[in-house]
Amino acid sequence: MGRSYGDSCLNADGPVLLTRALRRFIAFDADSGVLRSEAGTSLGEVTELVLRRGWLPPVLPGTQFVTLGGAVANDIHGKNHHRAGCFGRHVRALGLRRSDGSVSTLHPGDPLFEATVAGLGLTGLITWVEIQLERVPSGWVEAEGIRFRSLEEVEALDDASRDTHSHTVAWIDGLARGRSLGRGVYFRGNLAEGPATPPARPAPRSLGFEAPELLLSPFLLRTFNALYDHLPRWRSRTSVWKFFHPLDALGSWNRLYGRRGFFQHQSVVPDMEGIRALLALTSTRGQGAFLSVLKRFGPLSSPGMLSFPRPGWTLALDLPNRGEETLACLDEMDAVVRTYGGAIYPAKDARMSAETFRLGYPQLDAFATFIDPAFRSRFWSRVMG
Amino acid sequence: MSAPRRVLLLGATSGIAQAVARVYAAAGARLALVARSREHLATVAADLVVRGAEVVLQRTADLCELERHRTLLAEAEQALDGLDVVLVAQGALPEQQACQEDPRRAVASWDVNFASAATLMEAAAERMVVAGHGTIGVLSSVAGERGRGANYVYGAAKAALTAYAGGLGQRLRGTGVTVLTIKPGPVDTPMVAGRAINPRLLADVDVVGRRIHRALERGERVLYVPGKWRWIMAVIRALPIRLFERLRL
Numbered sequence: 001m002g003r004s005y006g007d008s009c010l011n012a013d014g015p016v017l018l019t020r021a022l023r024r025f026i027a028f029d030a031d032s033g034v035l036r037s038e039a040g041t042s043l044g045e046v047t048e049l050v051l052r053r054g055w056l057p058p059v060l061p062g063t064q065f066v067t068l069g070g071a072v073a074n075d076i077h078g079k080n081h082h083r084a085g086c087f088g089r090h091v092r093a094l095g096l097r098r099s100d101g102s103v104s105t106l107h108p109g110d111p112l113f114e115a116t117v118a119g120l121g122l123t124g125l126i127t128w129v130e131i132q133l134e135r136v137p138s139g140w141v142e143a144e145g146i147r148f149r150s151l152e153e154v155e156a157l158d159d160a161s162r163d164t165h166s167h168t169v170a171w172i173d174g175l176a177r178g179r180s181l182g183r184g185v186y187f188r189g190n191l192a193e194g195p196a197t198p199p200a201r202p203a204p205r206s207l208g209f210e211a212p213e214l215l216l217s218p219f220l221l222r223t224f225n226a227l228y229d230h231l232p233r234w235r236s237r238t239s240v241w242k243f244f245h246p247l248d249a250l251g252s253w254n255r256l257y258g259r260r261g262f263f264q265h266q267s268v269v270p271d272m273e274g275i276r277a278l279l280a281l282t283s284t285r286g287q288g289a290f291l292s293v294l295k296r297f298g299p300l301s302s303p304g305m306l307s308f309p310r311p312g313w314t315l316a317l318d319l320p321n322r323g324e325e326t327l328a329c330l331d332e333m334d335a336v337v338r339t340y341g342g343a344i345y346p347a348k349d350a351r352m353s354a355e356t357f358r359l360g361y362p363q364l365d366a367f368a369t370f371i372d373p374a375f376r377s378r379f380w381s382r383v384m385g
Numbered sequence: 386m387s388a389p390r391r392v393l394l395l396g397a398t399s400g401i402a403q404a405v406a407r408v409y410a411a412a413g414a415r416l417a418l419v420a421r422s423r424e425h426l427a428t429v430a431a432d433l434v435v436r437g438a439e440v441v442l443q444r445t446a447d448l449c450e451l452e453r454h455r456t457l458l459a460e461a462e463q464a465l466d467g468l469d470v471v472l473v474a475q476g477a478l479p480e481q482q483a484c485q486e487d488p489r490r491a492v493a494s495w496d497v498n499f500a501s502a503a504t505l506m507e508a509a510a511e512r513m514v515v516a517g518h519g520t521i522g523v524l525s526s527v528a529g530e531r532g533r534g535a536n537y538v539y540g541a542a543k544a545a546l547t548a549y550a551g552g553l554g555q556r557l558r559g560t561g562v563t564v565l566t567i568k569p570g571p572v573d574t575p576m577v578a579g580r581a582i583n584p585r586l587l588a589d590v591d592v593v594g595r596r597i598h599r600a601l602e603r604g605e606r607v608l609y610v611p612g613k614w615r616w617i618m619a620v621i622r623a624l625p626i627r628l629f630e631r632l633r634l
Binding site: 024 | 400428432575578
């Protein structure tokens with residue numbers, strides 16, 4: 001859909017395959033919750049179709065504007081990773097077309113399946129995907145937001161919530177310094193009983209222009225984050241659209257960053273020490289993050305050779321692009337991630353080094369044997385070059 | 386709940402026809418689809434079933450075979466137990482230069498874009514007048530508003546189609562049958578894939594499909610979609626010819 005953060009969907013001097021014309025549903029069994037659809041169908045379109053029959057995609061990311069093929073190729077995760085694992089675990093089969101003309105149906109356990117899940121689109125063109133949906137009582141979530149003042153507090157909150165809540169995530173104030181470093185809001189929720197009529201899919205509103213740089217001044221960023229920080233503890237029944245896809249409330253929120261854009265840095269590290277080090281680094285560098293998201297991955301294994309989710313804490317930060325100083329800060333963050341034995345998420349990356357990539361993905365060489373020789377991406381040329 | 390709508394889509398695998406069909410399917414309509422490719426038709430039909438269509442009938446036909454039109458209409462009316470809406474959506478964007486050089490290609494494109502569409506409307510009108518109600522929608526184009534050097538083979542067919550649909554609508558006044566002339570601007574569909582069109586000008590096909598559905602259901606007569614094209618084309622039509630010739634539109 002052209003919304004990827006990094007360059008894994010770009011091709012420096014070659015053509016790019018757009019898949020949005022592949023968006024027809026193929027089959028849906030409302031009794032068993034098995035859905036097969038062409039790979040360009042968006043998760044929002046799937047949700048809209050299946051919710052009124054009491055189903056939901058098993059894994060939903062922060063935005064509904066993600067295709068099924070993209071969900072597979074990046075083996076995406078959601079707020080329920082500690083319960084459901086990543087997207088690839090729920091894929092029953094997929095169709096793959098390779099440049100040698102072959103068309104195959106792949107299943108979990110096939111080596112080519114394990115390369116294609118989280119395979120960054122490099123093993124061929126994913127043409128359709130069959131997933132097992134999750135049964136839900138309604139389109140409503142019993143949601144709770146709880147303010148916390150430190151990383152110790154959020155870890156304790158998560159310990160107390162992971163058995164009682166299917167969906168958990170934390171927003172961190174990336175601009176807080178000193179004693180307030182690590183403050184934020186913890187969100188948790190469960191799918192709940194609600195009105196039989198599902199909530200309507202909201203029409204996205206567009207910002208319609210690129211924000212002036214002024215909007216990104218540290219003062220305004222701090223005010224924005226402080227607003228979230230000072231919300232009192234609250235509890236409410238929220239529609240799945242609002243709960244799962246907060247980024248979509250504003251149609252083109254990325255434009256908030258103006259013409260120079262931003263980098264996202266998403267990493268996973270085994271424990272909270274690594275998160276603390278990352279936040280300490282960004283706060284001292286003054287590379288304020290507009291939105292920082294923290295989530296604990298559970299122990300469920302990921303099927304893809306290059307899957308990003310693994311047990312530990314994942315932190316995603318948006319850094320406004322201020323040129324060299326931002327890139328330098330990102331390199332320092334990578335070094336922290338390497339020190340703590342973590343990994344960077346290729347789906348969000350536009351600049352990590354070959355070495356950082358290799359350290360985070362031990363199955364890299366095995367994966368490379370499955371790449372379709374006619375496929376490449378800017379990301380791949382960059383890290384494997 | 387009102388009774389399901391009975392809709393016949395001709396050229397049903399066209400991008401815009403599919404988008405309109407998706408809206409009808411989600412509302413539980415009974416659909417009959419006609420297109421050339423059996424395989425393509427089957428994938429479209431499966432999608433519409435999943436989306437909630439009560440019935441989806443498929444028929445393969447080359448709509449340029451004019452003698453089949455009456456049979457197609459009669460079969461659809463019988464199979465759907467009546468007809469509320471007929472959407473005439475077949476079309477092809479010919480290569481202007483190739484048509485200039487080869488008259489057979491030009492005429493072949495007029496057969497698809499004008500002749501077959503006009504005679505299908507006539508066949509639909511014949512049955513709907515007997516039933517005393519119905520809506521005929523036809524996909525014309527803003528390209529038919531004024532001939533442009535880059536695209537006048539296509540534009541001429543669409544201009545003829547617009548004239549035909551307007552005349553048919555006037556003739557049918559009082560019969561309970563209305564005609565909707567649909568004039569899309571450039572839309573992001575396979576028809577324009579690979580053509581040199583500024584992607585910012587391309588409208589989202591689902592937005593267009595929803596708008597066409599609403600116009601069909603409301604009995605509108607002329608639809609520019611997206612709506613801005615009504616005003617853009619009014620200006621372009623009003624340009625003095627010597628100025629128009631100088632512009633690279």
